[in-house]
Amino acid sequence: MIAARAIAGSDIQPRRDTMSQTLIPHIDLTPLLANTAGRAETVAAIVDAACDSGFMTIGIAPGQLDLADDIHGRLLRFFELDEDHKQQLARHKFVAANRNVYRGYFPPQDEDPTWKEGIDLGPDIAHPERADNASGDPLREPTPRPPEAALPGWADDIAAYYRAMEALGRVIAGALAEGLGVDRETLLRPFDHGNSTLRLIHYPERRVETLEAMPAVDGEGDARRWLVGVPHCDNGFITLLWQDQVGGLQVRTPAGGWEDVPPRDNALVVNFGRLLADWSSDRIQATEHRIVGGTRSRHSIPFFFEPAVDAHIAAPDAAGDGGYIYGDRLWERMQAFVEFQGLERTPVADA
Ligand SMILES: O=C(O)CCC(=O)C(=O)O
Ligand SMILES: [Fe+2]
Numbered sequence: 001m002i003a004a005r006a007i008a009g010s011d012i013q014p015r016r017d018t019m020s021q022t023l024i025p026h027i028d029l030t031p032l033l034a035n036t037a038g039r040a041e042t043v044a045a046i047v048d049a050a051c052d053s054g055f056m057t058i059g060i061a062p063g064q065l066d067l068a069d070d071i072h073g074r075l076l077r078f079f080e081l082d083e084d085h086k087q088q089l090a091r092h093k094f095v096a097a098n099r100n101v102y103r104g105y106f107p108p109q110d111e112d113p114t115w116k117e118g119i120d121l122g123p124d125i126a127h128p129e130r131a132d133n134a135s136g137d138p139l140r141e142p143t144p145r146p147p148e149a150a151l152p153g154w155a156d157d158i159a160a161y162y163r164a165m166e167a168l169g170r171v172i173a174g175a176l177a178e179g180l181g182v183d184r185e186t187l188l189r190p191f192d193h194g195n196s197t198l199r200l201i202h203y204p205e206r207r208v209e210t211l212e213a214m215p216a217v218d219g220e221g222d223a224r225r226w227l228v229g230v231p232h233c234d235n236g237f238i239t240l241l242w243q244d245q246v247g248g249l250q251v252r253t254p255a256g257g258w259e260d261v262p263p264r265d266n267a268l269v270v271n272f273g274r275l276l277a278d279w280s281s282d283r284i285q286a287t288e289h290r291i292v293g294g295t296r297s298r299h300s301i302p303f304f305f306e307p308a309v310d311a312h313i314a315a316p317d318a319a320g321d322g323g324y325i326y327g328d329r330l331w332e333r334m335q336a337f338v339e340f341q342g343l344e345r346t347p348v349a350d351a
Helices: 039-051 071-080 083-089 154-180 184-191 274-279 326-334
Strands: 026-028 055-059 104-106 117-121 197-203 226-232 238-243 249-252 258-260 267-272 289-293 298-305
Touching (some): 026 039, 039 154, 071 154, 071 197, 154 238, 274 326
Antiparallel strands (some): 104 117, 117 197, 197 298, 238 267
């Protein structure tokens, strides 16, 4: 086992940084999901990963989450919608007549190397009672959705997936609480009525000629890859990420290089956000990552497991920052992301 940095204090172990020794552990989640032997070891492995590289992949046996085998493909049917339907779901920033500021569709944006389209879906897709039309707070706004006739069955699939990821988020958060010796309820309570985001992303295939103005990050000839998702740390708590077989997710290594996170069947990538790093007084790592590729279409589905907008987050020890209201801190941090830049946390004014 690798000693966790802050826990081990001066006893910092050298971190691995070669191709043959991966930085990113793979942890079979079965002992936690099915209550089989090995629970304590699994909890310890999760805490080690969180405090060391800040990244892991988790193995989930087929059927364990009670989701259809082809669930990711079903969710990604969203990208088959025609342009008119996508525009109806676009954020106010992109289509002035639309009132949704935070949720909804975002198109690829020319001016940025992050060339992706996607949709952000909030808790009301799985918990209709959480739709808030009254507060005017964009963080709580209802999620715009395509008409059922345009994508039959899709709404049921995203609701099922959202609920499964929320349950999985609670399992990982519960393991962190247990492993770090923090009261489980104290850590999990803010996630009741949580405001998690399910995001569907498509990095469209691009012609080599449109990429060649930028230097490739690696590869030769047809295998060249370019930056298509800029380096960033996630903001929130826990990210549960599915990626397709194309690959291209890379994680910053301690030596300053990048390590690929190869696609893996029956697994999700898990990483941690800056608010959880703050909460743990930097014992848990919010590690930088980026996406490379360009000439092949790629899809990914992150689920950002997040507390309620008005949850008060108190750091568990005095070294923390004294606590904050989740929604306020999230909004402040979000402004660094291209898809959120320039947004105001106010309702759209009547035209
Ligand atoms: O596309 C991916 O694999 C990761 C996307 C990501 O890092 C993010 O949306 O925060
Ligand atoms: Fe990310």
